[in-house]
Amino acid sequence: MSYSTFLYAVDIDKLRAAVGSKDPELLERLREANSPSDEEDPPPPPYDYVADWQLRVTGEGEILFGGKATTIEKLPQLIKSLTGSLELFFETPSNDQHTAVMIVGNECYSQSGLREVIYRLETMAPDVLWSRSSSEDGSDRASFSADDKALDSLIASVPKNWKSRHGYALEVLSFVLGERLPDEDEIGDLELLQLHSPLATIRHPLALKAPDDFPYLSFLTAEEVVAEVQRLAGIELSFPADPDIENARHAYANCMKVAADSQRGVVSFYY
CATH class of the missing domain: 3.30.420 (Nucleotidyltransferase; domain 5)
Structure with missing residues (x-):
């Protein structure tokens, strides 16, 4: 799948309260999460691939x-x-x-x-990246490279003019305040899963108008996550025509269950 959807279980009220909180300790946590790890793989070589x-x-x-x-x-x-x-x-x-x-x-x-x-x-913001690397035990860890100024502005105030860079900064904030849900690197475009997920519809967690650019945001409250788990329970997740889509359908359903068990909402980032 070309695009990926990244899901985070987080208390939506706490996420909203954090934006514009002017909390220096929280800002420091964001900067630490955004800093490259010494254990990460070296950056890929410059793009020079040319297909047939x-x-x-x-x-x-x-x-x-x-x-x-x-x-x-x-x-x-x-x-x-x-x-x-x-x-x-x-x-x-x-x-x-x-x-x-x-x-x-x-x-x-x-x-x-x-x-x-x-x-x-x-994308219109090629300097903002999201990467994943595997640890020695085979698990995945999030590695961010959001714009530092966007992190600062997100904590300083609610951005009046929401930009793409603020979306990537919000992903770091969602990670720090919550947890990355275990999608097993399976979930791409939610529309392709044919599950009619409410997260496939753009819905800004801060009720702001976002630019038509990556990352595309959506969210569910804790109550809506429970309702989504109940809805998915009545849907057959198998998809014989495409094993990749079937795996993604199961991964998505599992993510919803994990979030529901933690009694938190879900914020999605699609890019």
Whole structure:
């Protein structure tokens, strides 16, 4: 899956109260969480990969193959005819065409001669990163590189003009005040899971208007998490057509159960 959804169990009221709290101790905790760990892997080399074929979906929803416009109707036959490697570029802002291309790709890759498919995301905030690395015991730990000034402004006051960088800073705050839910690195675009998750709808936890750029935010209160667990209990999570989607469906349901057991809400970050 090209995009990822990261889920955090956190007390929504405490999260809201922390923004603009001017709490120096909390700000220090954010800075520590945002600092690179000495145990982390070295940064990846500069991007220089060039695939045999390139497919781009623009922020306006246009599909370009090899720089030439094509349509979603022609895409299945086109993908099935390919061999070698394919590189997909998804420009922001996200749109319905992104999801449509993902669905077509998932259905057609196995019928093509492709040996490798690479997804690339292009955001308006390329200097803000989120990375994951594995510890010696095989577990994952969150590693952030949010803008320090965004962390400062988030604690100093409620941002009147919410920017993409504030979203990444809010993710660090959600991590510090709560916990990263165990998604097993399985959850991508929630819409592709076909579970009709309420978190697939943009909903700012601070009731602010966010820019149409990554990360896309949503949240559930503790009560809404319980309701989501009850709703999922009546849904068959198996998805024989795509094992990856089935794994993601189970991972999502498990995350909701963990959050419900802790009696906390959930904040999601999609990018």
